[in-house]
Amino acid sequence: xxxxxxxxxxxxxxxxxxxxxxxxxxxxxxxxxxxxxxxxxxxxxxxxxxxxxxxxxxxxxxxxxxxxxxxxxxxxxxxxxxxxxxxxxxxxxxxxxxxxxxxxxxxxxxxxxxxxxxxxxxxxxxxxxxxxxxxxxxxxxxxxxxxxxxxxxx
Amino acid sequence: xxxxxxxxxxxxxxxxxxxxxxxxxxxxxxxxxxxxxxxxxxxxxxxxxxxxxxxxxxxxxxxxxxxxxxxxxxxxxxxxxxxxxxxxxxxxxxxxxxxxxxxxxxxxxxxxxxxxxxxxxxxxxxxxxxxxxxxxxxxxxxxxxxxxxxxxxxxxxxxxxxxxxxxxxxxxxxxxxxxxxxxxxxxxxxxxxxxxxxxxxxxxxxxxxxxxxxxxxxxxxxxxxxxxxxxxxxxxxxxxxxxxxxxxxxxxxxxxxxxxxxxxxxxxxxxxxxxxxxxxxxxxxxxxxxxxxxxxxxxxxxxxxxxxxxxxxxxxxxxxxxxxxxxxxxxxxxxxxxxxxxxxxxxxxxxxxxxxxxxxxxxxxxxxxxxxxxxxxxxxxxxxxxxxxxxxxxxxxxxxxxxxxxxxxxxxxxxxxxxxxxxx
Numbered sequence: 001x002x003x004x005x006x007x008x009x010x011x012x013x014x015x016x017x018x019x020x021x022x023x024x025x026x027x028x029x030x031x032x033x034x035x036x037x038x039x040x041x042x043x044x045x046x047x048x049x050x051x052x053x054x055x056x057x058x059x060x061x062x063x064x065x066x067x068x069x070x071x072x073x074x075x076x077x078x079x080x081x082x083x084x085x086x087x088x089x090x091x092x093x094x095x096x097x098x099x100x101x102x103x104x105x106x107x108x109x110x111x112x113x114x115x116x117x118x119x120x121x122x123x124x125x126x127x128x129x130x131x132x133x134x135x136x137x138x139x140x141x142x143x144x145x146x147x148x149x150x151x152x153x154x
Numbered sequence: 155x156x157x158x159x160x161x162x163x164x165x166x167x168x169x170x171x172x173x174x175x176x177x178x179x180x181x182x183x184x185x186x187x188x189x190x191x192x193x194x195x196x197x198x199x200x201x202x203x204x205x206x207x208x209x210x211x212x213x214x215x216x217x218x219x220x221x222x223x224x225x226x227x228x229x230x231x232x233x234x235x236x237x238x239x240x241x242x243x244x245x246x247x248x249x250x251x252x253x254x255x256x257x258x259x260x261x262x263x264x265x266x267x268x269x270x271x272x273x274x275x276x277x278x279x280x281x282x283x284x285x286x287x288x289x290x291x292x293x294x295x296x297x298x299x300x301x302x303x304x305x306x307x308x309x310x311x312x313x314x315x316x317x318x319x320x321x322x323x324x325x326x327x328x329x330x331x332x333x334x335x336x337x338x339x340x341x342x343x344x345x346x347x348x349x350x351x352x353x354x355x356x357x358x359x360x361x362x363x364x365x366x367x368x369x370x371x372x373x374x375x376x377x378x379x380x381x382x383x384x385x386x387x388x389x390x391x392x393x394x395x396x397x398x399x400x401x402x403x404x405x406x407x408x409x410x411x412x413x414x415x416x417x418x419x420x421x422x423x424x425x426x427x428x429x430x431x432x433x434x435x436x437x438x439x440x441x442x443x444x445x446x447x448x449x450x451x452x453x454x455x456x457x458x459x460x461x462x463x464x465x466x467x468x469x470x471x472x473x474x475x476x477x478x479x480x481x482x483x484x485x486x487x488x489x490x491x492x493x494x495x496x497x498x499x500x501x502x503x504x505x506x507x508x509x510x511x512x513x514x515x516x517x518x519x520x521x522x523x524x525x526x527x528x529x530x531x532x533x534x535x536x537x538x539x540x541x542x543x544x545x546x547x548x549x550x551x552x553x554x555x556x557x558x559x560x561x562x563x564x565x566x567x568x569x570x571x572x573x574x575x576x577x578x
Contacts (some may be wrong), residue, residue: 019483041524042472053451060472062522065480113457124292126457134493 005066008076009033022056023047025063026073029077034074034103038132046133048104051075055111072115074103082152083110089148097135105131111143118149175425180273183266186422187259187333188414192216201274202281207253210347212290222280235271236264239562240311242539243303251288251299257352261332298568307348317353319432326429327354329422334414336360339370339406356435361436362495368405369497374433377441378494378549381430389427393418396512396519397482401490404509404523405500409556416514442489445547449476461541464534466525477546484521488546498539498553502561505535511571532558 005028006011014029026032027050038046040059047058050072051140073086077083091094096102110117113126121125124142131143168535183189193216195204221228227235227245233247237269240257243249247392255367262270286294314326330336331353341349342363351359355422362379364370372380381389388398396403396411403411415423452475459461469487473479477488487493508525511518526535534556541548 007450021520041522046470054475055471056474057471060484061522062480062483066484079253102491126467130471143222 001062001126003063003070005063007071007072009070016063018062019062020067020144021059022049022061022063022071023058026058028049030071030135032075033143036100036103038101038104041070042130043132044101044104044115045108046101046104048107048131050077050107050111055108055124065149066091072107077107077110078120080110082113082148085148085151086110086113086144089144089151091138093135093144094146095140095144097137101131101133102137105137105141109141109148112145113149113152117152159301161201161247163506175361177269177273177277178272180269180418181277183333184273185414185417186329187270187335188410190413191409192253193219196502199281199283200498201278201453202283202369206284207233207471209251209253210292211251214251214288214289214290215286216253217285218281218283219274220278220281221275222282224282224525225282226280228280230271230275232271232433235274236267236311239267239270242300242308249297249304249368251300252303255335256338256340257308257349258335260309260311261328261352262311263328264311266333270402281366284427288400292395295402303346303348307346310327322425323427323432325422325426329418329426330360330429332427336373339365339368340373341382346553350484354429357436358433360430360433362497364407364497364499367499367503367561369492369499370405370407371491371495371500372436373430373437375431375439376435376439378439379434379496380439381491382439383441383489386424386427386431390420391482392424393423393426394420395482395514395537396483398406399481400486401492402482402485402509402519403512404492404504408510408512412513427438440549442494443547444476444488445545446476448545448547459541461536461537461539462545464538465541465545465570468530468538472521477542477548483519487542488548493542493548496550496556498543498550499561501539501542502535502553503565506562507565527562532556532562 001018002013002015004011008136014025016025016029023035023037026035035049035058036046037059038044042057043058045057049058051069062093078087086106090106108128108131112123116123124145128141183429190200193201193203198204201220203216205216207214207216218226220226223229237243238245238250239256240260240262242252242254277362291472313328337352337360340360340363341351342358342361343523349425353359358375363370375379375382376385384400388400392398392401393415395416452466452470453460457466473487474485477486479486506525506527508522511522529563533557536555540552542548543552
């Protein structure tokens with residue numbers, strides 16, 4: 001099947017089986033390798049991208065279901081004000097250790113701050129619950145989200 | 155994973171027998187009856203038996219139905235074979251337990267029995283594997299009560315077409331009531347564990363039933379909890395692929411998709427769909443209508459209940475804020491009959507234990523439900539399932555932590571909880 005989907009503001013045409021996960025299309029077809037494959041079962045959050053600003057797991061999103069949804073990946077999240085603030089906070093606080101999960105963490109954190117500009121610890125727990133980090137950088141992730149929220153208020 | 159291996163092993167077994175001289179009609183009928191689902195074990199040889207099943211009287215092991223003369227059915231004559239399948243009496247005269255769906259198979263025509271016999275005797279590879287003894291307490295082990303049971307609950311052999319219906323409907327009825335033995339799971343059972351009805355004449359037929367910790371949904375035309383909102387094409391698509399825009403197969407239906415219905419011809423699937431679509435609803439239900447306020451609240455971060463908050467963090471990234479997910483690949487929760495059923499067993503079970511791959515004609519599907527047994531507590535699962543049952547226009551009752559706890563216990567891999575037929 002032929003699909004035209006919007007990825008990071010650009011229309012991309014792909015000819016692929018409708019069941020194919022969006023993650024495959026991002027990494028192998030349009031060559032955006034910033035989004036990572038973690039578990040392939042919506043259990044780790046490494047592949048999180050935005051559809052219309054909301055976090056989805058690209059590994060569990062059939063390409064046929066994307067339709068007119070606007071996809072944003074880690075490559076373009078910094079083009080939004082909040083996305084840029086989150087990335088800066090991540091650098092400022094030196095959040096990543098091995099870094100593999102961090103693209104997904106940043107996507108989930110940006111989506112959280114978009115709908116909840118001043119998140120409580122509870123909000124952060126809920127929103128980030130599906131993003132695992134084997135290096136256990138969770139405390140720095142929490143601090144960086146608060147840091148970005150503060151920068152957003154300035 | 156075990157299911158996937160089983161499916162692969164069985165497929166290998168089947169391709170082995172598909173020689174030029176094979177009785178293709180018999181093989182087709184064996185597919186339609188899904189004999190292999192019970193008469194095999196994961197990693198074992200096709201039809202060699204050994205699957206453990208729980209029953210009200212104790213643990214049963216399915217038998218070797220390969221043509222090995224000593225451990226299988228190699229010494230059966232056509233008459234012996236017919237008697238066991240349509241009347242539940244083995245060659246040596248002992249009564250089979252109705253875990254074998256002979257009350258349904260009684261509907262088979264003599265000519266189909268002959269084709270099945272030919273296939274099992276000549277095309278199925280013989281496997282020497284002794285049957286395991288059933289584990290039934292001595293006071294329950296005499297089999298004579300089954301003879302009485304059979305007189306009451308097993309119809310006489312053969313299928314009588316309904317002259318008021320067309321040939322397609324009658325073909326569908328023959329497949330569903332007979333070989334398909336759909337009622338074994340989907341029809342409610344009575345006090346003697348008999349299916350309350352075995353054909354379309356009774357309104358309890360395929361009206362939905364709880365079996366093995368799953369609720370097998372109604373296949374009747376109920377608008378919300380049955381197939382009332384499914385077109386005949388969508389019913390056929392579901393049987394052919396395990397997926398359609400309303401739902402994805404789960405639980406024991408996975409065995410049906412992996413081994414049986416995708417192998418049926420399009421005309422037989424259309425006949426099954428026409429027959430199922432003709433079964434009237436058991437009660438007047440309001441069809442599901444979308445309520446967009448749930449999605450709006452979730453998208454704006456307004457999660458005012460614990461269930462909604464859990465949905466956002468555990469479910470929404472796949473099933474989406476509007477509960478519509480990505481059909482036919484990822485099933486919707488909004489308007490899904492399994493979500494709307496009065497009995498929440500399947501919904502709770504699938505949250506606890508996830509789903510297994512569907513392998514329609516050897517092709518595994520891409521998406522599955524992860525298990526949340528280790529991640530969420532009983533109270534949390536009750537909260538999120540209750541939220542799902544009341545969201546997006548769904549109108550089904552709340553679920554209690556006690557119901558979740560009971561299912562968690564009985565679906566524990568180590569559990570040997572006795573239910574009617576245990577297939578897991």
